[in-house]
Amino acid sequence: FRIMAGKVKWVTDIEKSVLINNFEKRGWIQVAENEDWNFYWMSVQTIRNVFSVETGYRLSDDQIVNHFPNHYELTRKDLMVKNIKRYRKELEKEGSPLAEKDENGKYIYLDFVPVTFMLPADYNLFVEEFRKNPSSTWIMKPCGKAQGKGIFLINKLSQIKKWSRDSKTSSFVSQSSKEAYVISLYINNPLLIGGKKFDLRLYVLVSTYRPLRCYMYKLGFCRFCTVKYTPSTSELDNMFVHLTNVAIQKHGDDYNHIHGGKWTVSNLRLYLESTRGKEVTNKLFDEIHWIIVQSLKAVAPVINNDKHCFECYGYDIIIDDKLKPWLIEVNASPSLTSSTANDRILKYNLINDTLNIAVPNGEIPDCKWNKSPPKDVLGNYEVLYDEEMAQSDVPDRDLRSRSGQSTGIKGNRARDSGKPILTTWK
Amino acid sequence: GSWEKRILKSLNSMCAELSIPLAQKRPVSEQKELLNKWNEMGTDEPDLSLFRPVYAPKDFLEVLMNLRNPNYENGEQPSFRNHLGLIQVPLKVKDIPELKEDFSELGLNIGQLGIDDSAQVPPEFFENEHVRVGQKVLAEQDSAAAQQYVRQGCPTALRADLWALILNISNQAEDILYYEQLKSNVIQHDLLVDSLIYKDVKLTASNDDYYFVFEDYLYQVLLCFSRDTSVLEHFTYSSATPPKSYIRGKLGMEEYAVFYPPNGVIPFHGFSMYVAPLCFLYHEPSKLYQIFREMYVRFFFRLHSISSHPSGIVSLCLLFETLLQTHLPQLFYHLREIGAQPLRISFKWMVRAFSGYLATDQLLLLWDRILGYNSLEILAVLAAAVFAFRAVNLMEVTSLAAAEAVLADLSTLKVMPLLQIFLFAT
Numbered sequence A: 001f002r003i004m005a006g007k008v009k010w011v012t013d014i015e016k017s018v019l020i021n022n023f024e025k026r027g028w029i030q031v032a033e034n035e036d037w038n039f040y041w042m043s044v045q046t047i048r049n050v051f052s053v054e055t056g057y058r059l060s061d062d063q064i065v066n067h068f069p070n071h072y073e074l075t076r077k078d079l080m081v082k083n084i085k086r087y088r089k090e091l092e093k094e095g096s097p098l099a100e101k102d103e104n105g106k107y108i109y110l111d112f113v114p115v116t117f118m119l120p121a122d123y124n125l126f127v128e129e130f131r132k133n134p135s136s137t138w139i140m141k142p143c144g145k146a147q148g149k150g151i152f153l154i155n156k157l158s159q160i161k162k163w164s165r166d167s168k169t170s171s172f173v174s175q176s177s178k179e180a181y182v183i184s185l186y187i188n189n190p191l192l193i194g195g196k197k198f199d200l201r202l203y204v205l206v207s208t209y210r211p212l213r214c215y216m217y218k219l220g221f222c223r224f225c226t227v228k229y230t231p232s233t234s235e236l237d238n239m240f241v242h243l244t245n246v247a248i249q250k251h252g253d254d255y256n257h258i259h260g261g262k263w264t265v266s267n268l269r270l271y272l273e274s275t276r277g278k279e280v281t282n283k284l285f286d287e288i289h290w291i292i293v294q295s296l297k298a299v300a301p302v303i304n305n306d307k308h309c310f311e312c313y314g315y316d317i318i319i320d321d322k323l324k325p326w327l328i329e330v331n332a333s334p335s336l337t338s339s340t341a342n343d344r345i346l347k348y349n350l351i352n353d354t355l356n357i358a359v360p361n362g363e364i365p366d367c368k369w370n371k372s373p374p375k376d377v378l379g380n381y382e383v384l385y386d387e388e389m390a391q392s393d394v395p396d397r398d399l400r401s402r403s404g405q406s407t408g409i410k411g412n413r414a415r416d417s418g419k420p421i422l423t424t425w426k
Numbered sequence B: 001g002s003w004e005k006r007i008l009k010s011l012n013s014m015c016a017e018l019s020i021p022l023a024q025k026r027p028v029s030e031q032k033e034l035l036n037k038w039n040e041m042g043t044d045e046p047d048l049s050l051f052r053p054v055y056a057p058k059d060f061l062e063v064l065m066n067l068r069n070p071n072y073e074n075g076e077q078p079s080f081r082n083h084l085g086l087i088q089v090p091l092k093v094k095d096i097p098e099l100k101e102d103f104s105e106l107g108l109n110i111g112q113l114g115i116d117d118s119a120q121v122p123p124e125f126f127e128n129e130h131v132r133v134g135q136k137v138l139a140e141q142d143s144a145a146a147q148q149y150v151r152q153g154c155p156t157a158l159r160a161d162l163w164a165l166i167l168n169i170s171n172q173a174e175d176i177l178y179y180e181q182l183k184s185n186v187i188q189h190d191l192l193v194d195s196l197i198y199k200d201v202k203l204t205a206s207n208d209d210y211y212f213v214f215e216d217y218l219y220q221v222l223l224c225f226s227r228d229t230s231v232l233e234h235f236t237y238s239s240a241t242p243p244k245s246y247i248r249g250k251l252g253m254e255e256y257a258v259f260y261p262p263n264g265v266i267p268f269h270g271f272s273m274y275v276a277p278l279c280f281l282y283h284e285p286s287k288l289y290q291i292f293r294e295m296y297v298r299f300f301f302r303l304h305s306i307s308s309h310p311s312g313i314v315s316l317c318l319l320f321e322t323l324l325q326t327h328l329p330q331l332f333y334h335l336r337e338i339g340a341q342p343l344r345i346s347f348k349w350m351v352r353a354f355s356g357y358l359a360t361d362q363l364l365l366l367w368d369r370i371l372g373y374n375s376l377e378i379l380a381v382l383a384a385a386v387f388a389f390r391a392v393n394l395m396e397v398t399s400l401a402a403a404e405a406v407l408a409d410l411s412t413l414k415v416m417p418l419l420q421i422f423l424f425a426t
Helices: A017-025 A044-050 A077-093 A123-132 A157-163 A168-172 A265-276 A278-299 A341-358 A387-391 A395-399 B002-018 B028-036 B038-043 B057-065 B078-082 B096-102 B127-139 B143-152 B156-166 B173-188 B192-203 B212-225 B229-236 B276-280 B285-298 B313-327 B329-337 B342-351 B360-373 B377-389 B391-395 B400-406 B415-424
Strands: A009-012 A039-041 A116-119 A138-142 A152-154 A181-185 A196-209 A212-217 A221-224 A262-264 A311-319 A325-331 A381-386 B023-025 B189-191 B244-246 B257-259
Touching (some): A009 A017, A077 A181, A077 A325, A116 A123, A123 A157, A196 A265, A212 A278, A212 A387, A262 A265, A265 B276, A278 A311, A381 A387, B002 B192, B028 B038, B057 B313, B096 B377, B143 B156, B156 B285, B156 B360, B173 B189, B173 B285, B212 B285, B276 B360, B342 B377, B342 B400, B360 B415, B377 B391, B377 B415
Parallel strands (some): A009 A039
Antiparallel strands (some): A116 A181, A138 A181, A212 A381, B244 B257
16 A cells, blocks of 8 residues: 555646656656646746746755756757857867867867858858858758748748848848747758668757766667658759658658658668678767767756756757768657657657656655666666766766767667767767 | 469469550650659559459468378378378478588587677677688688678678678679669560569568668669569579460460560569568669579579478478477477467468568578578578477467467567577577
8 A cells, every 4th residue: 555645746738648658657646737746747838937037936856847947058959059169169269179170170070060050140151151152052940940840941042031131121030039040051962771861860868967967768760751862953842852850751642650761770770880881880870979968068058957857858860971970950859749659669668768767766756866877777778978977087088988889789888887988089 | 383373374364354464565755754763663653452462472371281292102201190280291301400410500609690799798709700700701702611601690791792702793894784784674664563563562661660761672673673584594493484474366376485574483472572681781773683683593482482492482381390390299289279380370481581570680690591501491490499489478379360469570589599599409
């Protein structure tokens, strides 16, 4: 006979079965928002309210939420780029070898975000860059939207005239964050498999930013476009060719509800090892892990590292045909909708493993705990970077590696869950 | 003999029903269109609703079950008198002691990929040295050594080259030219079997979690394959006869007979799954084509034609049933009792060489051994090993449907431990 008082009380404003089934299987009790709760899985709108100056309230020690208050420093396209640029400049100023540049002035280790400008703020800078490569294609993305909404490609300046600061129409373009866009160099040489373009969705759990402790979910997946990729300009308007968001692909004629156009990362690894070799494949996965960690380090100084918070991000990465990974964006609320049966299982397990790490033993949390879960609760997560562990060794230990040990079919070979397993010193 | 007549009759009647000729020349406009679409035939949506696969594995099983050979008297094989399986032709098959000798490299004290390269085993133990030997074999281009080597499994990065070495595929200029010639045959002439190929791909590989990505490659290989008359050569060592068709109005006149399809192989439901796994290894169409063709004329043809060859499907079925009845008699009798003759379940695995049933990395480890031992007997051994592995659950079922359910999902199986335990540790 269990005493009800000891059970975690949960609230959510996201009605998804993968969440609710996980809460119920732990015997947690559902309550309403205005009651005493211990765990709240919130939408990004709600986190904004909880921490806002007007409507916010203090969280008590036994309350945990699934977002950091200002996660948008990472998850808004324009702020992410801004923070990474700032981080690079800081490293350069302090003479860090990480900020080394090549003979063309490109960062050797930190060039992982496609060239990006904010519009309308950086319009003139953009035009300058555009003119250097007039045949290039650029992708316009609204800062505040998700799921591929409002995205379009351009290859002529005339197509974005209304974002020009000098334009007569600029007075109609509101400066509010909703209408702001980022424009990025479009990666028109993506790695193709079976002639199809794809991107990678990887899940990364952050339990604390300072010190940084983050975990990578081993079971990420590739999202394939259902239509053959062609860089031809006539297909620029065909979003089925260019965008891999499942929300868009789902409406294409060829969308398949059994596999949903998704491949496991282990399939990707098998394919790349078989066709390209082991070294370049290991290097690719090392680099992917590297860019994730660097992006987190970039925002760590500005994130409100509230101890009531953890967050599970959806990272979108594209690999080009030279096997270089590019960070496209980070999602604060990765979709919990399931497009196939496999998908449902994956997301259910994702939430399960996330809760095991964020809410130890499934008991009423104490936000003052040290956020160091034992190795055996990680499930399908593996430690991506643990700043505390890294700093307890030789000073630049966090930049050295055991190379080639990555996620995939063989799983994690790192013997020590605390050590950073995946960053490579180049 | 009569089975082949049945298939051809079925094809001819479909042809008459649908009023589509077996072969016809394409109008020039259609040729142009197909050439443009060559790399993305998967996006085509021809109306295939009226086409049916000419036969499925279970139809073939019915034929095999009814085989009787008046040349054999059951008395010649006393052990056969007690055979309670579906196959009633007393071919000679190996027993476990003989299999242990034949497959000695799979023994417990010998390193294997698929076992000794798992995350828990330090690579210094076996893997590193095995990779080194593999690289040496490739450097010396020693085909015989390669065949011996792959018995212990291929490192993923070396597999494509090792298989090509064993199969003697070098993709010279004349091979590429030959493939291009086949391609132009496809462009110029439309064959009825093309629709069967499309249908098969759409029904099987397009819905497969691993292979859907390669849909377009499958058309490119299979359409060319059906026009490749060099494939007819394998009939000289096969007991089968290629189906013949007659020019309209000249039925029975040998000088007007042609092989139909030109390669003499009528695809059945699941045929495209012979090609699909190869797409993980070869992404250049002409090389992929040649590897598949060689695999077909050396191995796969034996899985869907009737012969007394030890690697022929009849022998494999008998081997499977004998292994099961001899070494798991309780299980065998129980399943037979409830109307679930084991061969009814395992037949489809063997006909497809397990493609589409195992995870791809496991399938490739299995096919390594097919190449290494130049025999398909391992398919029967694996089928028996799978039953042995799930014996406990199978003993509890009371219907064929329930037995099928226990054995429906093989995607988590690790083939090498299963084989090793069945042969060497039971």
